[in-house]
Amino acid sequence: xxxxxxxxxxxxxxxxxxxxxxxxxxxxxxxxxxxxxxxxxxxxxxxxxxxxxxxxxxxxxxxxxxxxxxxxxxxxxxxxxxxxxxxxxxxxxxxxxxxxxxxxxxxxxxxxxxxxxxxxxxxxxxxxxxxxxxxxxxxxxxxxxxxxxxxxxxxxxxxxxxxxxxxxxxxxxxxxxxxxxxxxxxxxxxxxxxxxxxxxxxxxxxxxxxxxxxxxxxxxxxxxxxxxxxxxxxxxxxxxxxxxxxxxxxxxxxxxxxxxxxxxxxxxxxxxxxxxxxxxxxxxxxxxxxxxxxxxxxxxxxxxxxxxxxxxxxxxxxxxxxxxxxxxxxxxxxxxxxxxxxxxxxxxxxxx
Amino acid sequence: xxxxxxxxxxxxxxxxxxxxxxxxxxxxxxxxxxxxxxxxxxxxxxxxxxxxxxxxxxxxxxxxxxxxxxxxxxxxxxxxxxxxxxxxxxxxxxxxxxxxxxxxxxxxxxxxxxxxxxxxxxxxxxxxxxxxxxxxxxxxxxxxxxxxxxxxxxxxxxxxxxxxxxxxxxxxxxxxxxxxxxxxxxxxxxxxxxxxxxxxxxxxxxxxxxxxxxxxxxxxxxxxxxxxxxxxxxxxxxxxxxxxxxxxxxxxxxxxxxxxxxxxxxxxxxxxxxxxxxxxxxxxxxxxxxxxxxxxxxxxxxxxxxxxxxxxxxxxxxxxxxxxxxxxxxxxxxxxxxxxxxxxxxxxxxxx
DNA sequence: CTGTTAGCGCTTTCAA
DNA sequence: TTGAAAGCGCTAACAG
Numbered sequence: 001x002x003x004x005x006x007x008x009x010x011x012x013x014x015x016x017x018x019x020x021x022x023x024x025x026x027x028x029x030x031x032x033x034x035x036x037x038x039x040x041x042x043x044x045x046x047x048x049x050x051x052x053x054x055x056x057x058x059x060x061x062x063x064x065x066x067x068x069x070x071x072x073x074x075x076x077x078x079x080x081x082x083x084x085x086x087x088x089x090x091x092x093x094x095x096x097x098x099x100x101x102x103x104x105x106x107x108x109x110x111x112x113x114x115x116x117x118x119x120x121x122x123x124x125x126x127x128x129x130x131x132x133x134x135x136x137x138x139x140x141x142x143x144x145x146x147x148x149x150x151x152x153x154x155x156x157x158x159x160x161x162x163x164x165x166x167x168x169x170x171x172x173x174x175x176x177x178x179x180x181x182x183x184x185x186x187x188x189x190x191x192x193x194x195x196x197x198x199x200x201x202x203x204x205x206x207x208x209x210x211x212x213x214x215x216x217x218x219x220x221x222x223x224x225x226x227x228x229x230x231x232x233x234x235x236x237x238x239x240x241x242x243x244x245x246x247x248x249x250x251x252x253x254x255x256x257x258x259x260x261x262x263x264x265x266x267x268x269x270x271x272x273x274x275x276x277x278x279x280x281x282x283x284x285x286x287x288x289x290x291x292x293x294x295x296x297x298x299x300x301x302x303x304x305x306x307x308x309x310x311x312x313x314x315x316x317x318x319x320x321x322x323x324x325x326x327x328x329x330x331x332x333x334x335x336x337x338x339x340x341x342x343x344x345x346x347x348x349x350x351x352x
Numbered sequence: 353x354x355x356x357x358x359x360x361x362x363x364x365x366x367x368x369x370x371x372x373x374x375x376x377x378x379x380x381x382x383x384x385x386x387x388x389x390x391x392x393x394x395x396x397x398x399x400x401x402x403x404x405x406x407x408x409x410x411x412x413x414x415x416x417x418x419x420x421x422x423x424x425x426x427x428x429x430x431x432x433x434x435x436x437x438x439x440x441x442x443x444x445x446x447x448x449x450x451x452x453x454x455x456x457x458x459x460x461x462x463x464x465x466x467x468x469x470x471x472x473x474x475x476x477x478x479x480x481x482x483x484x485x486x487x488x489x490x491x492x493x494x495x496x497x498x499x500x501x502x503x504x505x506x507x508x509x510x511x512x513x514x515x516x517x518x519x520x521x522x523x524x525x526x527x528x529x530x531x532x533x534x535x536x537x538x539x540x541x542x543x544x545x546x547x548x549x550x551x552x553x554x555x556x557x558x559x560x561x562x563x564x565x566x567x568x569x570x571x572x573x574x575x576x577x578x579x580x581x582x583x584x585x586x587x588x589x590x591x592x593x594x595x596x597x598x599x600x601x602x603x604x605x606x607x608x609x610x611x612x613x614x615x616x617x618x619x620x621x622x623x624x625x626x627x628x629x630x631x632x633x634x635x636x637x638x639x640x641x642x643x644x645x646x647x648x649x650x651x652x653x654x655x656x657x658x659x660x661x662x663x664x665x666x667x668x669x670x671x672x673x674x675x676x677x678x679x680x681x682x683x684x685x686x687x688x689x690x691x692x693x694x695x696x697x698x699x700x701x702x703x704x
Numbered sequence: 705c706t707g708t709t710a711g712c713g714c715t716t717t718c719a720a
Numbered sequence: 721t722t723g724a725a726a727g728c729g730c731t732a733a734c735a736g
Contacts, residue, residue, distance in 0.1 A: 046464050046489060047465050050402050051406050059402070061445070070427050070431045072427075072631065075424075079422045079448065091445050092445065095438070111443070112398050113400070113401045114402070137398060250631070250633060278572075278599060279627055
């Protein structure tokens with residue numbers, strides 16, 4: 001396997017000149033450069049980035065550490081990260097933590113050993129241990145999707161509070177008072193903030209504490225189903241459910257059907273995070289949706305600024321608004337309500 | 353940032369001993385090892401894998417080059433690859449080619465420069481250029497999901513021919529004779545094989561060439577919609593559509609609705625590749641589904657064998673069976689037909 | 705614009 | 721069971 005020395009010999013120059021020609025750095029005459037490139041081509045030379053990175057202390061690799069890439073929300077994040085990174089010549093390593101802090105720590109250690117230039121993290125729990133480690137190693141890190149309390153760190157996320165508040169308001173406006181919140185794990189900021197946003201809407205409407213029902217589980221279909229079953233049996237007067245993410249919503253839908261109830265006639269259902277338009281035959285769920293791709297672009301852009309050493313001195317906190325999409329599952333006559341951006345009108349086949 | 357030299361000094365040993373302690377290789381006394389590990393811990397030592405890889409010629413990194421990670425089929429592949437790789441201490445770099453051969457070549461070059469230990473490739477077109485390059489660099493490569501004609505290379509894929517044949521048979525059994533195939537790009541083996549499988553079913557049923565309609569486009573919702581519109585206007589007697597993947601199917605569904613037609617009453621619709629169960633509120637589409645996760649596991653397992661130098665001498669060709677899932681969109685009374693594994697019976701809400 | 709020298713941090717090889 | 725020497729392939733720093 002040829003090295004720059006082989007190329008240098010063939011082109012009749014010094015190795016460093018080969019380096020300059022290939023990376024197009026520093027001063028080099030066009031003719032020389034061309035000669036080197038030809039020699040490299042003839043030899044089938046493939047630059048060794050390990051060596052290059054070892055010496056230059058830059059790998060042009062980012063790490064993306066997230067909960068589970070098969071959740072479409074994170075899939076879109078991944079796509080946004082890769083697009084933005086590759087535009088600037090960076091590659092992306094990705095890791096699934098499955099919301100386990102141990103896995104997260106393991107992966108953070110691994111990517112630090114690999115000397116990635118920067119890390120994008122969707123933290124699992126409190127998650128500050130991972131941040132500590134990256135800080136010690138002077139590796140820039142941007143948190144996506146979640147907030148880490150008490151730690152000053154760049155973060156880009158959706159407005160969980162606002163989205164949950166709007167969903168709560170929507171249900172309250174429709175006349176619901178017995179509403180169950182099926183939430184993700186307490187301690188994860190998206191869950192906590194959605195709880196708070198929902199509570200805020202209930203407070204405003206003067207719903208007494210005795211009428212409130214909040215359940216805590218995981219962000220999975222299975223957990224959504226279990227929480228819904230519990231909520232239904234626990235509160236006979238239940239008329240609406242707010243699911244804290246798309247998986248929980250689908251699990252809840254399943255549970256409601258199992259109980260022989262109808263959505264929205266018997267129980268209204270609204271959720272957080274939409275499914276990509278291209279994936280759904282019949283858009284049915286009313287949701288507050290976050291701009292996942294844009295979130296990833298912004299986060300990666302910021303991270304690359306940190307890597308380059310440009311970018312603001314202060315830790316940035318970027319919060320993107322959610323968008324309310326009203327469909328059938330919330331029920332009611334919404335046209336009379338304040339104008340809401342309703343997407344996908346055509347569900348005739350689903351109803352007929 | 354401390355190196356093995358710093359650790360060695362602190363532990364009172366030679367650098368190589370630190371290396372042995374950390375990697376747990378070669379002979380080393382437990383006491384020595386413990387002493388080294390303590391010293392490393394105290395210094396906050398983080399091994400530099402760039403240096404290690406440069407010297408040892410192993411990176412413990414695989415590359416996954418695929419079309420588009422936001423397609424749930426590939427998302428599942430990605431998850432399977434990462435799970436299998438990380439079990440054996442490997443990390444994964446991933447790249448989206450968007451079915452462009454240029455992008456593919458660019459990424460292959462990049463990952464070769466990064467000296468990944470192995471590559472998993474979903475080839476874009478003919479795709480043999482990429483394979484040539486990896487072969488020159490002695491980097492093991494396993495092709496997933498697709499076949500590369502005329503090249504001897506490991507490959508793991510679903511039975512596109514068989515799946516399309518079964519879907520065709522299903523429609524023919526239901527009495528359909530004017531069936532349009534909405535396919536992906538010619539030259540991509542999954543498209544070609546699905547074409548062939550469908551044709552084989554038509555041949556068997558004696559459907560004359562004049563009654564056959566096959567359109568070629570891309571594996572996207574947009575293209576599916578366009579092809580469906582064209583098929584509908586071109587063939588007034590059309591009664592059924594076979595979509596060559598999930599996106600095409602959803603685009604076709606959209607087009608059919610736009611034309612004021614109903615599925616399955618006016619046009620029956622079947623497709624290739626299911627959407628993950630957890631993502632769909634109302635399972636509606638009849639499909640032939642491939643075991644994506646298992647495919648990824650098998651492919652990664654084989655690749656890791658190649659990396660380790662174990663594994664069979666011959667190029668392997670692993671073809672996993674598809675599974676027919678009959679739902680509403682194909683119409684007809686299928687209960688009378690031979691028993692087919694029907695998943696998701698509960699779609700009451702979608703119909704009511 | 706081109707070249708020389710040294711060394712990034714680790715592991716291979718060989719020796720003790 | 722441990723260590724010394726050398727070098728993986730490249731580029732930073734400096735010199736010309």
